[in-house]
Amino acid sequence: MMIKAAICEDERDSRDYLSALIRRQPYLCEIAEYPSAAAYLAGGREADLLFLDIGLGKGKDGLELARELRARPAKSQPLIVFITGYERYVFDAFDVEAFQYLLKPVDEEKFAAVFARAAARIGKCEEKQPPAGLLTLRLGGSSHTLLTRSIYYIESSSHQVILHTDSGEFSCYARMADLEAELQGDFYRIHKGYLVNLRYVRAYTKTELTLENREKLLISKYKYPGFARAHLQFMKRGLIDG
Numbered sequence: 001m002m003i004k005a006a007i008c009e010d011e012r013d014s015r016d017y018l019s020a021l022i023r024r025q026p027y028l029c030e031i032a033e034y035p036s037a038a039a040y041l042a043g044g045r046e047a048d049l050l051f052l053d054i055g056l057g058k059g060k061d062g063l064e065l066a067r068e069l070r071a072r073p074a075k076s077q078p079l080i081v082f083i084t085g086y087e088r089y090v091f092d093a094f095d096v097e098a099f100q101y102l103l104k105p106v107d108e109e110k111f112a113a114v115f116a117r118a119a120a121r122i123g124k125c126e127e128k129q130p131p132a133g134l135l136t137l138r139l140g141g142s143s144h145t146l147l148t149r150s151i152y153y154i155e156s157s158s159h160q161v162i163l164h165t166d167s168g169e170f171s172c173y174a175r176m177a178d179l180e181a182e183l184q185g186d187f188y189r190i191h192k193g194y195l196v197n198l199r200y201v202r203a204y205t206k207t208e209l210t211l212e213n214r215e216k217l218l219i220s221k222y223k224y225p226g227f228a229r230a231h232l233q234f235m236k237r238g239l240i241d242g
Contacts, residue, residue: 003027003119006047008034008065009083010057014104018051018083021111027119037065048122049115050078051102055085066096074236079118135183137163137172148186152211154179154195164215188230190219198234 005022009015015033022031032047034040037060040050050069054062066080082101099121100114133148146165154176155162161179162171180189189195190209200212206224210216219227 003029003122004046004048005029006032006034006040006045006050006078008037008040008050008056008062009053010035014053018106021106021108025112025115040065046076047078049118050080051083052080053083063096066098070096079121081114081118137174148183148197149199151197152200152213152215153197153217156193188227190217190223190227192220198231201231
């Protein structure tokens with residue numbers, strides 16, 4: 001596994017030291033160094049693991065850069081390890097979901113332990129990536145697979161479900177509860193009869209929502225609070241633009 005590591009630190013000696021520590025770890029790594037937040041953002045290179053100095057010099061500091069990175073799609077966010085000379089910043093680090101923080105001067109053994117845990121986390125994240133957004137269903141005695149992003153919503157109809165997709169509608173025998181469990185995170189059940197793809201929610205009130213295909217669906221008053229939270233979380237993950 002290749003780990004894409006980045007160092008954002010305004011002091012050259014500190015960058016050199018951190019880079020040397022990374023090279024001593026028993027992992028295959030690519031290392032990119034940046035003297036400022038602006039340089040990191042301009043580089044356009046995604047990182048798996050970012051060692052970030054909180055007290056950067058001119059321009060944005062490390063916390064500002066971290067907040068900007070946390071606004072990006074989840075799949076493009078690095079694990080952040082803050083480098084700081086002051087313990088008072090630890091709570092700020094937690095606010096931006098930092099993986100860990102290291103105090104200067106950075107201890108080599110502590111660095112190795114943090115790096116090992118980060119490498120394990122990165123490996124686990126890669127293993128959990130779905131092969132693709134696919135859904136396999138039984139239709140007429142045979143299996144059919146389609147992209148989940150092609151589905152606007154799924155409607156319950158007696159003992160069948162109707163899939164409303166960008167290429168038309170079709171029905172099959174399936175349990176709504178099973179589909180809800182399989183598609184959780186990207187879809188939400190707004191009513192006992194509707195399972196909606198959060199990607200295509202255009203607007204909503206407390207009683208109905210409008211999809212990108214202009215269809216309107218009722219929202220159960222019991223489902224609304226959970227739906228609103230799920231939609232907000234989905235937007236934070238950045239999947240709408242993905």
